[in-house]
Amino acid sequence: MDNLEPDKLSASGKSIYSGSSIALLTQHGKEKVIAPVLASTVECQVRLVTGFDTDQLGTFTRDIPRLGTQLEAARKKARMGMALAKSSLGLASEGSFGPDPYTGMFIWNVEMVVWIDDTLGIEVVGIASGKASLFHQLTANWAEAKKFAYKSGFPMHGLVVRSQHQDDPRIRKGITDWETLHEAFQWASTEADNSCAFLETDVRAHMNPTRMEIIAEATQDLARKLNTLCPDCNTPGFQITNRVLGLPCEGCGIPTRETLADVYRCVRCSYEVTTARPEKKAQAGRCDFCNP
Ligand SMILES: [Zn+2]
Ligand SMILES: [Zn+2]
Known part of the structure; x- marks a missing residue:
């Protein structure tokens, strides 16, 4: 494991996907928010794939239940798009709804955008979440x-x-x-x-602008990950996979449960880098001893 300053890990200048085209299977207009984000950040073109009814994989109106996890569903759609477009590059998005993780009082929408590159043998996932517009x-x-x-x-x-x-x-x-x-x-x-x-x-994407915004945010998260290359093998998708807790308390100096450093990991070669957070001390209010 290496230690790096955070600024050494900033996104690279030119995307390795610049000028390439990626298959996107959707029938709910998600390309309207996904394509512009990827064009301006990853510099690739989204190729819309239709001809498969994605509702067969599950609907939010409970008439067709979704099988498997959210990530598995997104992956399946991306794979189908790649097969239909005969492309080694594919992406798809999948949403889910549940109680919000903070209070459990609102309905929370989690969106995942999955990028699959069979040439490099990698999968990168962009995630965003927010309060849903669902009543x-x-x-x-x-x-x-x-x-x-x-x-x-x-x-x-x-x-x-x-x-x-x-x-x-x-x-x-x-x-x-x-x-x-x-x-x-x-x-x-x-x-x-x-x-x-x-x-x-x-809550189908084209009917729900609140959801569309969260899909756009998930695409931005994906783009940030794709534009961060592994310092060892240059593969896109170098991202935070773990956190080191124990930021010392400003009052007593004892390690708290606040994050001390982020661990980045390559999706291909498993190379890891730990980068310290800029803050050096945790607020005493977050300390179990000073504020039990
Ligand atoms: Zn690597
Ligand atoms: Zn303390």
């Missing part, structure tokens, strides 16, 4: 449905309407105007035994 409501009342729609950022954010309950197969997706929403509400509540329509945010 739902069961109601028999149009005024209440309208109030819900305003609250969920409609019509900028699309809606899904179901009859009766949240898992009913009678479903209309991708609703982005008031007339269609009203019509879908009437259809769903008339069909239902309980006279209720179940309204929910459409």
